[in-house]
Amino acid sequence: MQRIPILRMGRFLLVTIQVDMHDRLALALQDDLAQAIVRHRARGVLIDISALEIVDSFIGRVIGDIAGISRVLDARTVVVGMRPAVAITLVELGVPLPGVTTALDTERGMRALERALAEDAGADLA
Amino acid sequence: MAEMADLGSLIAGDEEALLDDWMREQLAATTLRRDLISEPDLRRQSAEFLRALREALERGAPDDLSDEAWSDTRGVLEELSRERARLGFTPTQTATFVFSLKQPLFALFERRRAAGDDAVDPLWQATRVLDRLGLYTTEVFQRSREEIIRRQQSELLELSTPVVQLWDGVVGVPLIGTLDSERTQVVMEKLLEAIVDDEASLAIIDITGVPTVDTLVAQHLIKTVSAARLMGAECVISGIRPQIAQTIVHLGIELTDVTTKATLADAIRFALRRLGHVVRPAEG
Numbered sequence: 001m002q003r004i005p006i007l008r009m010g011r012f013l014l015v016t017i018q019v020d021m022h023d024r025l026a027l028a029l030q031d032d033l034a035q036a037i038v039r040h041r042a043r044g045v046l047i048d049i050s051a052l053e054i055v056d057s058f059i060g061r062v063i064g065d066i067a068g069i070s071r072v073l074d075a076r077t078v079v080v081g082m083r084p085a086v087a088i089t090l091v092e093l094g095v096p097l098p099g100v101t102t103a104l105d106t107e108r109g110m111r112a113l114e115r116a117l118a119e120d121a122g123a124d125l126a
Numbered sequence: 127m128a129e130m131a132d133l134g135s136l137i138a139g140d141e142e143a144l145l146d147d148w149m150r151e152q153l154a155a156t157t158l159r160r161d162l163i164s165e166p167d168l169r170r171q172s173a174e175f176l177r178a179l180r181e182a183l184e185r186g187a188p189d190d191l192s193d194e195a196w197s198d199t200r201g202v203l204e205e206l207s208r209e210r211a212r213l214g215f216t217p218t219q220t221a222t223f224v225f226s227l228k229q230p231l232f233a234l235f236e237r238r239r240a241a242g243d244d245a246v247d248p249l250w251q252a253t254r255v256l257d258r259l260g261l262y263t264t265e266v267f268q269r270s271r272e273e274i275i276r277r278q279q280s281e282l283l284e285l286s287t288p289v290v291q292l293w294d295g296v297v298g299v300p301l302i303g304t305l306d307s308e309r310t311q312v313v314m315e316k317l318l319e320a321i322v323d324d325e326a327s328l329a330i331i332d333i334t335g336v337p338t339v340d341t342l343v344a345q346h347l348i349k350t351v352s353a354a355r356l357m358g359a360e361c362v363i364s365g366i367r368p369q370i371a372q373t374i375v376h377l378g379i380e381l382t383d384v385t386t387k388a389t390l391a392d393a394i395r396f397a398l399r400r401l402g403h404v405v406r407p408a409e410g
Contacts, residue, residue, distance in 0.1 A: 090356055096356065
């Protein structure tokens with residue numbers, strides 16, 4: 001079965017969705033990511049969806065779930081590069097992804113992750 | 127349809143005199159707009175209409191105006207109504223053009239009858255035809271007006287939602303006028319596209335020019351803010367007037383997740399600070 005690759009970059013995991021998401025692929029990604037976070041003890045997950053043109057409520061929910069799962073495993077999730085049409089669809093579907101951090105592009109997403117980690121570190125010390 | 131053809135030949139027999147009478151009638155009428163149309167133009171239009179009418183009648187055109195035989199007459203009237211709608215005539219002034227033909231036409235019948243020609247009495251027929259043609263001008267008039275309104279509406283929609291770049295990475299939409307679903311859609315799409323194009327991480331929606339905010343408008347605004355957030359841009363809503371702030375609270379609209387500022391200046395200050403800029407007076 002086709003799988004979406006999960007790349008490891010230091011303390012972060014990088015997922016780039018380059019194909020059309022269908023339901024089983026989305027669930028497989030959710031599963032793989034949960035395991036990868038634990039295995040690599042990742043602190044942050046960056047999901048690039050700039051190539052994603054079509055979403056439905058299920059995919060929207062899976063993205064939200066992935067964020068929730070990583071939070072439980074103590075990793076931050078940032079979704080980057082969402083297209084206007086996708087954003088409008090998700091809002092109209094009533095899936096505005098609460099609790100998910102978003103960024104315009106990968107670079108800003110990385111910065112957001114690093115900033116969040118620095119804040120966490122500060123909180124741990126305090 | 128022998129009566130129609132009779133009416134046609136009746137007009138044909140006296141077309142010049144009828145046109146002269148009709149012109150006199152129109153020039154004397156209070157509904158004539160000399161400021162908008164010149165006498166030669168009016169005469170040309172009248173002659174053209176009279177010719178088209180006579181030809182249609184001679185061809186034995188039926189009562190029904192949608193018939194092929196009337197197409198020429200309809201064409202003349204359509205052009206006339208459209209032009210008058212553009213020039214600023216009222217519907218009455220436009221329809222009177224046709225109705226004013228009645229008096230000289232009836233006078234012509236009278237003269238014919240006095241001369242002993244009482245073979246036909248086309249009075250009723252003439253009234254019916256002219257009434258229909260007159261109403262037709264009103265119809266076309268209204269249609270061309272509606273076209274103008276529709277065009278202006280779409281232009282307004284485009285013009286009233288400019289997305290401007292306020293700073294590197296900051297875009298703004300000054301909203302003016304009532305927000306409905308259609309406009310919100312346009313605003314949302316334009317704003318999101320601008321966010322992508324300008325790589326803007328902050329968007330300011332200024333609602334100073336929005337007269338009222340009800341639950342529906344608020345919902346539209348929240349949708350736009352959520353969509354921008356999904357793309358990774360933060361939205362600030364500014365220009366909330368005291369009256370509107372009260373309405374928002376009284377209606378129980380939840381704007382807690384949205385950054386709101388009283389004025390556009392506050393929003394710009396907020397945006398600059400968020401981007402790490404400091405604004406201070408020049409020294410000296």
